[in-house]
Amino acid sequence: MSAKRRIEWAVYALFVVAIMIAPLIMEPFWLNRVAKYLVYGMLGVAVALSWGYAGILNLGQGLFFGAGAYMLAMSLKLASPTSLQQGSDRPVPDFMLWNAEPGAPTELCCINKASFLWLPFQNQWFGTAIGLILPVATAAVLDTILFRKRISGVFVSIITLALVLLVRLVVIDAQPVTNGFNGLTDLGWFKVLGLEFDPYIVPTYYLVAVSLSLVLVGARLLVDTRAGIILQAVRDDQNRARYLGFDVPAYQTFFFCVSAAIAGFAGMLYVVVSEFASPTFMDLTFSITMVVWAAVGGRSSILGACIGAILINTISATVSETEGFAEAWKAIIGLIFVLVVLYLPRGLGGLAHDLVDRIVTRKPASRELRVSDPSSQLAE
Amino acid sequence: MAQAALTIDGLSVDFEGFKAVNGVSMVIEEGELRVLLGANGAGKTTLMDLITGKTRSTSGRVFLHDTDITNWEEHKIARAGLGRKFQIPSVFKELTVRRNLEVASCKNPGVFANLGFGFGASAKQNVDEVLELIGLADEAHRIAAYLSHGQTQWLELGLLITQNPKIILLDEPTAGMTQAETHKTSLIVNNLRGRHTIIVVEHDMAFVREIAERITVLHLGQVLAEGNVAEIETNPRVREAYLGSKGIS
Numbered sequence: 001m002s003a004k005r006r007i008e009w010a011v012y013a014l015f016v017v018a019i020m021i022a023p024l025i026m027e028p029f030w031l032n033r034v035a036k037y038l039v040y041g042m043l044g045v046a047v048a049l050s051w052g053y054a055g056i057l058n059l060g061q062g063l064f065f066g067a068g069a070y071m072l073a074m075s076l077k078l079a080s081p082t083s084l085q086q087g088s089d090r091p092v093p094d095f096m097l098w099n100a101e102p103g104a105p106t107e108l109c110c111i112n113k114a115s116f117l118w119l120p121f122q123n124q125w126f127g128t129a130i131g132l133i134l135p136v137a138t139a140a141v142l143d144t145i146l147f148r149k150r151i152s153g154v155f156v157s158i159i160t161l162a163l164v165l166l167v168r169l170v171v172i173d174a175q176p177v178t179n180g181f182n183g184l185t186d187l188g189w190f191k192v193l194g195l196e197f198d199p200y201i202v203p204t205y206y207l208v209a210v211s212l213s214l215v216l217v218g219a220r221l222l223v224d225t226r227a228g229i230i231l232q233a234v235r236d237d238q239n240r241a242r243y244l245g246f247d248v249p250a251y252q253t254f255f256f257c258v259s260a261a262i263a264g265f266a267g268m269l270y271v272v273v274s275e276f277a278s279p280t281f282m283d284l285t286f287s288i289t290m291v292v293w294a295a296v297g298g299r300s301s302i303l304g305a306c307i308g309a310i311l312i313n314t315i316s317a318t319v320s321e322t323e324g325f326a327e328a329w330k331a332i333i334g335l336i337f338v339l340v341v342l343y344l345p346r347g348l349g350g351l352a353h354d355l356v357d358r359i360v361t362r363k364p365a366s367r368e369l370r371v372s373d374p375s376s377q378l379a380e
Numbered sequence: 381m382a383q384a385a386l387t388i389d390g391l392s393v394d395f396e397g398f399k400a401v402n403g404v405s406m407v408i409e410e411g412e413l414r415v416l417l418g419a420n421g422a423g424k425t426t427l428m429d430l431i432t433g434k435t436r437s438t439s440g441r442v443f444l445h446d447t448d449i450t451n452w453e454e455h456k457i458a459r460a461g462l463g464r465k466f467q468i469p470s471v472f473k474e475l476t477v478r479r480n481l482e483v484a485s486c487k488n489p490g491v492f493a494n495l496g497f498g499f500g501a502s503a504k505q506n507v508d509e510v511l512e513l514i515g516l517a518d519e520a521h522r523i524a525a526y527l528s529h530g531q532t533q534w535l536e537l538g539l540l541i542t543q544n545p546k547i548i549l550l551d552e553p554t555a556g557m558t559q560a561e562t563h564k565t566s567l568i569v570n571n572l573r574g575r576h577t578i579i580v581v582e583h584d585m586a587f588v589r590e591i592a593e594r595i596t597v598l599h600l601g602q603v604l605a606e607g608n609v610a611e612i613e614t615n616p617r618v619r620e621a622y623l624g625s626k627g628i629s
Contacts, residue, residue, distance in 0.1 A: 224497060225494060225496060225497055226486060226494035226495075226496060226497070226499060227491050227492075227494035227495050229475070229479060229482070230483055230494060232472070232474065232475060233472040233480075233483045235474075236471075236472040236473045236474050236475065237471065237472055237473070239470060240466070240470040240471065240472065240536075240539070241472075241483075242454045242458070243432065243455075243463065243464045243466075244458060244463075244486075244543055245455050245456075245458035245459040245489050245543070246455055246486075247455050247489055247490075247491075248455070250490070250491050254491045
């Protein structure tokens with residue numbers, strides 16, 4: 001293992017230790033907040049995989065986050081005490097009855113035409129499983145079509161963007177089954193073997209922290225496999241990779257599916273810590289905000305994008321609650337973004353890589369010197 | 381007579397009425413080095429595109445040994461044993477030189493087969509040999525984006541050598557090179573002779589003289605003449621169509 005690689009893994013270890021000891025120094029209110037930021041960090045990982053490593057900007061990552069969130073939220077809604085107090089033997093979501101036609105039955109099967117869709121969600125593990133399966137299946141179908149058709153770069157961004165907005169509209173419009181604009185609120189707690197994950201207790205924080213650590217290390221290892229390296233080759237020159245015999249769409253689709261799975265997983269964790277799912281997850285601004293996190297943190301660095309997400313959210317929370325900045329905090333976040341894009345195009349992760357390079361090689365700015373090789377002037 | 385490595389039979393493509401390649405037939409033998417000559421627009425690069433699957437032909441067939449590869453997908457043709465170097469040098473710019481060659485050394489094309497780490501000891505040895513051959517051993521840890529133009533061209537040749545296809549198509553491998561770089565490229569190409577069947581599209585006559593055995597001249601999408609350097613130089617139709625009255629200079 002090279003010195004650079006050892007330093008990189010040491011930084012990962014440091015990050016994992018830091019999020020593991022956070023509960024020792026934080027009060028429950030902040031702990032719940034940080035848990036949410038860690039979920040955003042997981043979204044940063046998903047964006048880094050698709051944008052940084054596959055080189056394709058997905059502006060619809062919110063679709064997968066939303067899909068994961070809604071699927072688990074449906075199960076947790078049925079697990080909520082209020083769902084049992086609707087005058088039926090079996091749980092029924094309260095909003096469904098508010099909107100039901102007069103005289104409609106109060107059984108989940110037939111309150112309205114589509115309410116039967118909720119039936120399997122009475123089992124929490126169905127919601128959990130489908131929360132992963134739905135994003136991955138959607139990504140697999142969508143990306144197989146996009147990449148087989150060789151739709152490139154910005155067009156993928158436009159299509160994914162349009163798709164997330166379309167789904168958002170459908171979710172809002174299907175009010176009888178989704179509670180429309182209001183989303184799913186008043187949820188029950190996620191339960192594993194009798195342990196209830198109240199969002200404000202320490203085990204819930206650890207559920208998120210351990211999940212994030214596993215996703216981080218898993219994603220980092222994945223991009224180091226042969227497939228991960230070939231994916232980066234595809235990003236740099238698709239045609240070259242094709243003519244070396246690689247089935248380019250298969251690589252792109254596979255990594256987009258992994259990215260979708262991570263986003264869906266993040267959506268489920270978000271529901272556990274925030275106790276709601278809402279169509280705002282599929283807002284344009286949310287999907288773009290994820291891209292900003294990854295850009296600031298460094299899209300070609302898994303940990304960088306993750307830390308970028310956590311950092312920006314911590315800063316915006318702190319700034320927006322400081323009296324003098326209450327009005328101006330969005331401008332401050334915008335300013336940070338502009339400065340990073342101008343002066344650190346590879347983000348904080350890129351900066352860290354350069355610093356490590358200098359420490360390891362002890363030859364500052366050697367790259368710039370080498371580029372002025374006389375024969376390079378022939379390039380034009 | 382040696383076995384045919386690549387057989388092209390009446391290959392044509394019709395771009396809405398314009399026939400960029402029109403009924404081209406040729407047989408390239410195992411181990412041969414064939415040069416394709418032709419003025420701009422003669423259909424050289426289009427012919428390469430048709431052979432490698434980038435463009436779909438409208439009629440005619442292409443055989444790799446006995447396999448009909450007409451209009452296969454590019455990566456399948458590549459796996460069948462046909463490698464191609466592009467006119468504009470194409471390498472993986474954000475990876476190191478060594479990583480570039482490691483990717484080319486990967487024998488299994490599937491995603492799931494590649495979910496392991498490392499490319500193996502035989503790949504390492506292969507990559508080391510290729511680094512020597514293309515003269516980039518000292519640059520192995522540099523990011524490909526920082527290579528000079530000539531070095532980038534050699535790296536792409538190295539990718540092909542590592543891939544080790546039966547047939548190599550080279551599209552203007554010396555474009556934009558200095559004389560010294562052109563000479564080094566001809567040494568690399570000559571080194572491949574015998575081990576691979578090679579087809580070169582080239583304009584640079586100094587380079588053609590250094591490497592050529594047989595030359596096929598294309599003109600307006602059709603084969604105009606075929607022969608060795610001396611025959612082509614003295615062929616009156618070629619002189620008229622491509623070289624002008626002054627001959628090869």
